[in-house]
Amino acid sequence: MIELTDVTKDYPMGEVVYRALRGVDVRIDEREYVAITGASGSGKSTLMHVIGALHRPTSGTALFDNDDLGRLSREELARIRNEKIGFIFQQFYLLARSTALQNVELPMAYAGVRPKERRGRALACLERVGLGGFTHHRPTQLSGGQSQRVAIARALANSPRLILGDEPTGNLDSHTSEEIIRLFSSLHDEGRTVVIVTHEQEIARLADREIVLRDGRIEEDRHGIA
């Protein structure tokens, strides 16, 4: 599904250029459950942004379903994010002025799904994450755990094959974290590819595979820990 070959990623930081990834080779197959770990500044978020088609690599190739992400336009990258990827972020990133339902509907709106069908599917997604009764709540009326569930429902809206979590439990207490991680595991059980960036070992241990980054390189790539 995803194949990175000698990927580097530079960020200009004022005068100097910061190299966040320094030649990463990794292959993630369909239905894998992967945790990306590493100390802060190790490049794990950058790696996720490249995998998630949010950033094009500076050099090397990043293939997503055999599409070279480095050669796609911004419009085409947006299309891939919309159809094939569901993002879940540490800060939830819900639209504050929209209800839970509207937030979940948004990716479908960008995909051009008709309003009627959109509503039905959004309701099903909220049902799926256990928030059937919170459709008209706004993010400010929701707890952290509930907000993250809305975000997961939104990630599921267009039935993507890849779920990307960037420290999805970073802002949650341990009990809620557990529930959210269980949700991730069930998404994997349903046949989706799941990639989670985390610095928590307990979460990484649940995955089938752990990729450890250090200074922009893969330090370790362990399979079958679960």
Add this chain to the structure above:
Amino acid sequence: MGLLEMLRTSLTALRAHKLRTSLSVLGIVIGVAAVVAIIAIVNGATADMKEQIAGLGMRTITISIFPQAMQSAASVRTLTEELTTDLEAAPSVSQVVPTASGQGSAVIGGETYQVSMVGVTPDYQELFDGFYASSGRFLHPLDDDRKVVVLGAGVAEDYFGDSDPVGQRLKLEISNQETAFRIIGVMSERGRVGYQNLDDTVYIPLSTLQILSGSRQFSSYIAQAADEEVVEQAAIEIETILDEKLATTTTSMFDGRGFGLTVISSSGGRAVASRAPYTVQVQKEAIETYEESVNTMTFILGGVGAISLLVGGIGIMNIMLVSVTERTREIGIRMAIGGRPRDIRAQFLVEAILICFLGGLLGLGIGWLCAWLGAGIGDWPFVISVYPALLACGFSLLIGMVFGLYPALRASKLDPVEALRYE
């Protein structure tokens, strides 16, 4: 994402900042209101003025001779008769009616009122359709030199109310001298014609007025050309006759004081500064002159409105840039979940256009309200025209597009990851 949805999203965003939105749209509102009001007021006033001028008839030529050209009461009288005969003899002229007008006061039942007084010949009545005596009669050639008066409908109603004034007496003050007149008739309502309101006037025989006022008066002639085609020809003939006549009759008129009058010449709107002691005005030219000055006014005021719209547009751009910055994170979220750059661009563009359009509508309403109030004050018809309304709405849409484009482009060019991290 459909247009309807983007409109809804935009409305939500605008509603979240009601005060800011209202303030930022003020420039557009004022600009559109100004343009719409100006156009409507000018249209109304023009329609009114045209109707009044045209009310005299397109064949009409107005001749005014200045008092300095005349000498004594006797010579005024002789000159008037001669001029009338001479002018009527001109091939393109069918009728000439001499008049003399002046402000005076009337004493009715012990009270003094200001009235406009016109000395006319019996032919005067024939100049206007639907102008007849509703009570009593109009002046007759046998009334010459007699102290009789015919009242306009408004004067009769104002000063006599329901009672019939015919047969009653009133005193008119002419040349500081009060003279008693007998009322012999009241005219039908006819309203304004040209620059004069026929209803608010009292009519006395021209000969009587000339005797009482002496030479210091303005005398005019209303001439009718044989038909509309020869109006300009008639005006030229009249000028020729006046030049001859006044030059031979009065030697003291070019006494070096210099009148510096403008003659609106008959030959195609050519205005020539001249020392001629008269003016000859053709109705068509009067309308053209009026329209010219109205056009200049419209142009200037329209320009002011356009500048206001421009300033309003810059205000919109400013507020949209602020909005893009403020909503950087929202833009990042939208991009992360699959909003394409063009979706983001369209959203902000729709928002800018929507603000401007709403401002335009509001401005249109306010503009019409001002025009309606203006029509009430100025006593002209309130003309609502579709064209300026469409223009105003179209123009505000255009401003939204032009000034919303740059902020929208900026929003669409944001990097999704950086936008998400923006605090």
